Amino acid sequence: MKGKVLFDQDLLRRALEAPGASPSGSRHTGLTTRERLVLSLVFEGLTNKEIADRIQISESAVKSCLQHLFTKTGVRTRSQLVRVALEKYRDEL
16 A cells, blocks of 8 residues: 555544544643643733733743643634633633
8 A cells, every 4th residue: 555554534533523632632631830820811811921020920931831721722812712721621720
């Protein structure tokens, strides 16, 4: 088969739709203390700079933390992050 790997499309689709399935495998990993703190300030509507000033870290550290949150939750925007966090991580906030 010329060195190619073939997957049954039905099986692949079911695996990707399974609860907890994610490309990075970390979608349901718990949140760190800093991630919970940054997320709570995102809920307040603060900008990255305001969050950084409030918790005394650099703005780039806030951006990095948000990227980790985006990856863990599988989202791309802040508004999606808030929605998913309220649905999946409510008990951690």
